[in-house]
Amino acid sequence: MRAALFAPCFVDQLAPGVAIAAVQLLERLGVEVALPGGAACCGQPPANAGDARSGDAALRLLVETFAPFTHTIVLSGSCTTHVRQHAAQVARLGGPVAQRTYEFCEFLHDVIGLDRLRALAASDTRCVAVHIGCHALRGLQLATPSERMLPAMDKVRAVLGTVRGLSFAPLQRPDECCGFGGSFSVGEPAVSARMGRDRLDDIGASGADAVVSTDVSCMLHLSAIGRAAGRTLPMLHVAQLLATASGIGGA
């Protein structure tokens, strides 16, 4: 099958390894990955800061860029949520593009399927703490958040569960926000940093060997706080963990 990959602005600039791992993993899964260069951002940064109009041009460009594709994979739960919620308002094809847009784990779980993932024969014996970004969790409903009294469901752990030997460290607060929140991290640095430290404390106490996340933005925030405090727990995007566990890598 053919699918387009969108590496959001901060992944492109600050975490290219995540996007490279995603491309290589998707190719191993038999996906013909298109990498159109037209769009750079979904426009969420200014929109969440209160200026949606200034972000609309970027979102419109994204819609135009990905309109020809039946599947668009976005390497961020947060950006995917923004596209889903706001694309229809900015461009004629925004609605259809929003419907055909998938967060990375969501694509693996809903489109690729767990059987094909198991065929990768990935293996990793680490014990990982899973951090699902808030928008991936509640906006995209990748898992049942702890507030909702619904049947337990977790697409991220289901995807990671195809890796033989991988175990999950239990967190005291499984879906507490890490405190990034886009412009919140700059506008409210005291609470943002405090939330990040608390999240790292919870992860540290769980005995996890590494953190695996759906969202590079949360990882950048958490690792920046960890490094400032002299702590260096490995942080991986789901794509990176799956790729290395499958023996893929040649970036």
Next chain:
Amino acid sequence: MTASSTASRTLPILDAHGAVDHAAGAERFTADVDRTTWHDGALWFVREKRDRGAASVPEWERLRDLASAIKSHTLSRLDEYLERFERRATARGIQVHWARDGAEHNEIVLGILAARGARRLVKSKSMLTEECGLNAHLERHGIEVVDTDLGERIVQLRNEPPSHIVMPAIHLKKEEIGATFHEKLGTPAGLADPDALTAAARRHLRERFLGADAAMTGVNFAIAETGGVVVITNEGNADLGTALAPVYIASMGIEKLIPRAADLGVFLRLLARSATGQASSVYASHVHGPRPGQAMHVVLVDNGRSTQLGRGDFWGSLKCIRCAACLNTCPVYRRSGGYSYGSTIPGPIGSVLTPGLDVRKYAALPFASTLCGSCSAVCPVKVDLDQQLYRWRQLVMAAGGAPPLKRWWLRAMGGVLADPALLQLAGRVARGMLRVLPPRLARRLAGGWGTGRALPEPPRGSFRDWVRANRPGRS
């Protein structure tokens, strides 16, 4: 209490333009690391109790749908239900008053008390009277006001406003309460045992109940069908006040209405569990008219509510039943304390209600959130709080509620993000800067991001660079 002591109540941190500065208040709160840890833990404990309480009701999510639908229906024809309530209440011997705003509410209450020559008022916790600034108004006219809810009494003795809508003194440790009681109620110095402190408060309050000329309560639910009001407490103080005093005044926001008595069960099951995790609060007091010889009044207060009802994006916030679940779950509230919001109602619900009163003064509140969405997921009446916070951000910016530099910066950012070539260039420059600048200088330049964080380690090239080199023809 004297008028001057009330005037000294903790003021919010304001910026140069008189607007609430949540970030500054939060910075001051988090500077006390241990207190922040304790505050966060105390509220998370309540959130976990709420989770267990909610999980014990198999139809929890259906109850939320139902409660939300009942509230939406009521708000869609609020005028009819309010008039029906007035007719039924009046028929029961309750005197119904209408107040356009807080000042009118306070005048009505003062007028009722003055007509009876009442000098001593006992109140059961009402955030509405906080919103209206009633205590200060009555005290200026020589009336003694005693808040009888334990938490409310504690903050009243300290001349502080409540920091939480259900647990008004949640910001205080028991040692601090012991010190306040020692000073104000004459308990032994160093007493910090919660049971002993509660007993001391009970003795002190019992005297006030017995000597009161009038009693006042808030209203959790008013029933249009029956013309009665329902007040929920855990301490029974609303009952003591209303049963003893010759005059009873109930004040309610106009959104507290529900259509029928049969609807009440839906809300009672949700309210206590969402607020404290209890299956049921200890007292649900139904008042359907004055006792023989008593006068009973209900004051229906608008104070901005009908304006909020007319706002297409925000009317849903009036579904709120004030359980405070959104405060307890909010990771920002838990770590910044109620006072940082500078608003009677703090937390996520306060941040969507308060900007409607003064968009410039409260411009910071919609930004006091990471938009994590936990508030919306926990809300028993399904207010889409995170969506409303997002929409308020747009309105705050449009109303000029942000500094010109930020507005310019966001426009510039929008331009760069919509231009892939420019973004690649900016990224190359930024990565280069990160490599060559001394880390301390780079952190200083990064502003808020540099607080408590190291800057990212710059990769050699961007993903687009890799695509050009390794997957040519795919872009």
